[in-house]
Amino acid sequence: MAPKEKVRRVTPSDHEVTPGTDPTDVTIDRVRFGATERRRPRIDENRAPISSVELSKGPTELAEHRGARVNWRVFTVSAAVIVAFSLWAMLAPDNAANVMRDLVLDIATNLGWFYVVTIVLVILFVVWVAFSKEGRVRLGPDHSRPQYKLFTWVAMLFGAGVGIDMLFYSVTGPITQFMMPPAADPQSAEAAQDAVVWTMFHYGISGWAMYSLLGMAMGYFAYRWGMPLSIRAALYPLLGKRVRGAAGDAIDIFALIGTVFGVATSMGIGVVLLNVGFAWLFDLPEGLALQIALVLVAVVMTVAGCLSGVDKGIRLVSELNIWIAAAMMLYILVTGQTAFLLNALVTNIGRFVGTLPERTLETFAYEPGGADWMGGWTLFFWAFWLAWGPFVGLFLARISRGRTLREFVVAAITAPVLCDFIIVSIFGNSALSVVMGGENPGFAELAIEQPEQGWYALLEMFPGAAFLIGLATLSGLLFYLTSANSGAMVMANFSSTIPDPAQDGAKWLRIFWALLTALLTVAMLVAGGVTTMEYATLIFAFPVTIIAYLVMASFSKVLRMERAEREGQIIRRRSAAAHGGQVPEKTWKQRLAQLRSYPSQKAVSLFVERTVHPALTAVADEFREQGYDATLSVAPNAETGVDERTLVVHMPGHRDFHYQAAAVEAAVPRLGGRPMSHGDDVYYKVEVFTQTGTEGYDLMGLTQQQVINDVLDRYEAHLSFLRYSSEHDYASLLTPTTPVAPDTAPSIPTVADDVERMEE
Structure with missing residues (x-):
C-alpha cells in the first residue's frame, strides 16, 4: 500500500546547505521513520564504506555479473609477465641468474628489516584477532557451522600450506646451520642446538600467520558479507568501489604473480628431489631431461586432480598425504635412534619456544656476512610465505566456512606447525647424528652442495631402504600434488570475477595456469635450479607485503564495526534474545506443552503457513500503512523443505530492520540412550534470524498475536541499537553514513513513538 503522506520536492533554496558544500550539488533523500524527509549532500560514490550498512552493499557493488567470468586484464597482464620472465630465463639463463642475484643482495642489505618487521606485525595481528572478543565471530553468519570434520580440515590445511620443499630443507637446513652457523662456531655444541631449530623456525608460526591473515580476511568478507572470495573484496572497507577497477586489478595481479612464482618454486624443488627418487627406484638417468619429464607428468596429474574439485581431489590427497607422512616418520623413528630423536624433538621444541621472540627479530646486523x-635463509622463507600467502589463504578460506576467527587462527598456527616440527626434527636430527661425530664429512658436504642427493643418501642408511625410499618418494609426490592442485584452482580464481564464494574459476583456466606454472618451473630449472627459484621468489614477493598491510588495516576497521554492533546490543539476560530484547512471552500451558514437543517437518510447515505468515503479512501491511518501506519475501530452503519468511523494513542511511523466520533441524534429546520422542531422531524448530545470525529461540506454539508482538520487540531492539550508535559516534559505528547539515538532520525516533504509531 502506498504511503499516505505527500512528499514535497525540496530544492537547494529551501534550506541552508552545510558549509563547504556546493548548493547545486544536493540530492533529496526520503528517510521514513514515519513520514520524515531530509536532504543530504552528495557524497563520493567511490569512497570507502564507514558503516555496516554501507559494507552490506559490497556484494552488489563488487559483482557486476552473476556468474563467474574471466578478468581479462588480470589474466593478460599476469600471463604476459610470467611468459616474458620465462623466456628471459630460458634464452639468457646466465644473465637472468646474475641480475636476480644482485637484486636479492640489494634487498637483503637494504630491506631485510622490512620483511622481518612485516612478519612480526602479521603474527601480532592474527594473535590479537584470535584472542580478542571478535575472535568469536564466524566466517559466515552466526548460525553457520563448519563444512569439514576437524581431521579432514587440518589435513587440508597441512597439505595446502606445506609443499615438498619442507622435505628438501629438512636435511640440508640443519646440516648447513651446523657446519656453517650464522652466529656460532662451526660444528660446536651451540651450533648443534640451533641447527634444527632454525629450520623449525623457518617452517613455524611466521608462515602460518601470513596464511591466517589472508585466509580469515577473505573468508570473513565472502561468507559473512556475501562478497566474492578474493583479496580485493577484503580491501573493500578501505578502498570502496575502487577495488572493482584498476586498483583491484593491480592487487590481484600482484597476488597472482606472487602465487605463480611461489608454486613454481615448490614445483621446481619438488622435481629436483623426485628426480633422484625416481632415478633410484626405476634406474633412470638423472638430469634436466628427467626433471622436465616429471614436470609434464605432474602437470597431467594436477589437471586431473584440480578438475575433480576440492571435495573429491584435494581432500582425498590431503588425507592420504597425512597418513603416508605419519607412516614414514614412524618408520624412521622406530628403525633409527629412537631415544635420541625423541629427546631431541622435545629439546628442539623447547628451544624454539624459548628463543622465538629473539629469533623473530634477529637480522644479524652485527655479524659479518649477516645480510x-x-x-639465503630467513628472508627467502619469509618471501616464500608471502608469495604463498594469497594462494594458501584463499584455499584455507575456501574450506573454512563456519569456523570462528579464533578457531581458524589457533588451528592454523598450531596443528600444521606441530606436524612441520615433527618432520623437520626427525629428518634433521637423523642427519645431524650422522655428522656430529665427524665420522661422515662426505655426507655433510653432499647435503649442502646437493641437497636432493643428501636427502636420499640419509634414507639409504636405514634398514629396508628400498621400502623407505619408495614411501618417501610417494609422500613427496603427494605433497607436490596437493600444493599444485590447490595452486591451480586458486590461480584460476584470482584471474576471474566470481560473485559466489562456493564457485571456482573455469576448468580451462585452471589447466592454463597449471601449464604456465610448469613453463615457469622449467625456465627456472634451466636458469640455475633451486638457487634461481629462491631469488625469484624473494623478488616477486615484495608487493605482497604491501597487500598484507592493507589487509590488516581493512580487517581491523571492519572488526571495529563488529565490536560497535555488539556493544550496541541490549545487555543480555537469561530471558533476552541473542541480539537484544526479550524472547516471546509464553503462557504456562504453552511452555509445558513445548517441553515434550518435537515437531515434524510437516507440522512446522503448517505452523509457518497458518500462523507465522499471516502474522508477518499483517505487520508488513501495517508498516506500509504507516508510511514505511517494508517488504515480506518467501524463499525456499532446500535443507529443511520449509519456506523462509523474511520481513525487511528499509531505513536509508541506517541498517535495515531484518526479521526472518526459518525452520531449523535439531536432534531430539536423549535420556538413557533413547530419544525422548517415539518418531525420528530429529525435530524442527522455527527460529528467528537477524542479518548476523539466529536470535536463539523457537516460535513454535505461539499465536499470531504473540508473533506480532515478537516482531515489535525485535523492532524496538533494533531502534535501541541505532540510537546507541548515534550517541557513540565512532568512525566505524553503524551510524548515519553521510554528513548532514545540523538544521536538517532528523533525530532517530524513540521506541515509544514508533510502537505507538504501529499500535494505532
Missing part, C-alpha cells in the same frame, strides 16, 4: 645469510 648474505639472511638473504
Whole structure:
C-alpha cells in the first residue's frame, strides 16, 4: 500500500546547505521513520564504506555479473609477465641468474628489516584477532557451522600450506646451520642446538600467520558479507568501489604473480628431489631431461586432480598425504635412534619456544656476512610465505566456512606447525647424528652442495631402504600434488570475477595456469635450479607485503564495526534474545506443552503457513500503512523443505530492520540412550534470524498475536541499537553514513513513538 503522506520536492533554496558544500550539488533523500524527509549532500560514490550498512552493499557493488567470468586484464597482464620472465630465463639463463642475484643482495642489505618487521606485525595481528572478543565471530553468519570434520580440515590445511620443499630443507637446513652457523662456531655444541631449530623456525608460526591473515580476511568478507572470495573484496572497507577497477586489478595481479612464482618454486624443488627418487627406484638417468619429464607428468596429474574439485581431489590427497607422512616418520623413528630423536624433538621444541621472540627479530646486523645469510635463509622463507600467502589463504578460506576467527587462527598456527616440527626434527636430527661425530664429512658436504642427493643418501642408511625410499618418494609426490592442485584452482580464481564464494574459476583456466606454472618451473630449472627459484621468489614477493598491510588495516576497521554492533546490543539476560530484547512471552500451558514437543517437518510447515505468515503479512501491511518501506519475501530452503519468511523494513542511511523466520533441524534429546520422542531422531524448530545470525529461540506454539508482538520487540531492539550508535559516534559505528547539515538532520525516533504509531 502506498504511503499516505505527500512528499514535497525540496530544492537547494529551501534550506541552508552545510558549509563547504556546493548548493547545486544536493540530492533529496526520503528517510521514513514515519513520514520524515531530509536532504543530504552528495557524497563520493567511490569512497570507502564507514558503516555496516554501507559494507552490506559490497556484494552488489563488487559483482557486476552473476556468474563467474574471466578478468581479462588480470589474466593478460599476469600471463604476459610470467611468459616474458620465462623466456628471459630460458634464452639468457646466465644473465637472468646474475641480475636476480644482485637484486636479492640489494634487498637483503637494504630491506631485510622490512620483511622481518612485516612478519612480526602479521603474527601480532592474527594473535590479537584470535584472542580478542571478535575472535568469536564466524566466517559466515552466526548460525553457520563448519563444512569439514576437524581431521579432514587440518589435513587440508597441512597439505595446502606445506609443499615438498619442507622435505628438501629438512636435511640440508640443519646440516648447513651446523657446519656453517650464522652466529656460532662451526660444528660446536651451540651450533648443534640451533641447527634444527632454525629450520623449525623457518617452517613455524611466521608462515602460518601470513596464511591466517589472508585466509580469515577473505573468508570473513565472502561468507559473512556475501562478497566474492578474493583479496580485493577484503580491501573493500578501505578502498570502496575502487577495488572493482584498476586498483583491484593491480592487487590481484600482484597476488597472482606472487602465487605463480611461489608454486613454481615448490614445483621446481619438488622435481629436483623426485628426480633422484625416481632415478633410484626405476634406474633412470638423472638430469634436466628427467626433471622436465616429471614436470609434464605432474602437470597431467594436477589437471586431473584440480578438475575433480576440492571435495573429491584435494581432500582425498590431503588425507592420504597425512597418513603416508605419519607412516614414514614412524618408520624412521622406530628403525633409527629412537631415544635420541625423541629427546631431541622435545629439546628442539623447547628451544624454539624459548628463543622465538629473539629469533623473530634477529637480522644479524652485527655479524659479518649477516645480510648474505639472511638473504639465503630467513628472508627467502619469509618471501616464500608471502608469495604463498594469497594462494594458501584463499584455499584455507575456501574450506573454512563456519569456523570462528579464533578457531581458524589457533588451528592454523598450531596443528600444521606441530606436524612441520615433527618432520623437520626427525629428518634433521637423523642427519645431524650422522655428522656430529665427524665420522661422515662426505655426507655433510653432499647435503649442502646437493641437497636432493643428501636427502636420499640419509634414507639409504636405514634398514629396508628400498621400502623407505619408495614411501618417501610417494609422500613427496603427494605433497607436490596437493600444493599444485590447490595452486591451480586458486590461480584460476584470482584471474576471474566470481560473485559466489562456493564457485571456482573455469576448468580451462585452471589447466592454463597449471601449464604456465610448469613453463615457469622449467625456465627456472634451466636458469640455475633451486638457487634461481629462491631469488625469484624473494623478488616477486615484495608487493605482497604491501597487500598484507592493507589487509590488516581493512580487517581491523571492519572488526571495529563488529565490536560497535555488539556493544550496541541490549545487555543480555537469561530471558533476552541473542541480539537484544526479550524472547516471546509464553503462557504456562504453552511452555509445558513445548517441553515434550518435537515437531515434524510437516507440522512446522503448517505452523509457518497458518500462523507465522499471516502474522508477518499483517505487520508488513501495517508498516506500509504507516508510511514505511517494508517488504515480506518467501524463499525456499532446500535443507529443511520449509519456506523462509523474511520481513525487511528499509531505513536509508541506517541498517535495515531484518526479521526472518526459518525452520531449523535439531536432534531430539536423549535420556538413557533413547530419544525422548517415539518418531525420528530429529525435530524442527522455527527460529528467528537477524542479518548476523539466529536470535536463539523457537516460535513454535505461539499465536499470531504473540508473533506480532515478537516482531515489535525485535523492532524496538533494533531502534535501541541505532540510537546507541548515534550517541557513540565512532568512525566505524553503524551510524548515519553521510554528513548532514545540523538544521536538517532528523533525530532517530524513540521506541515509544514508533510502537505507538504501529499500535494505532
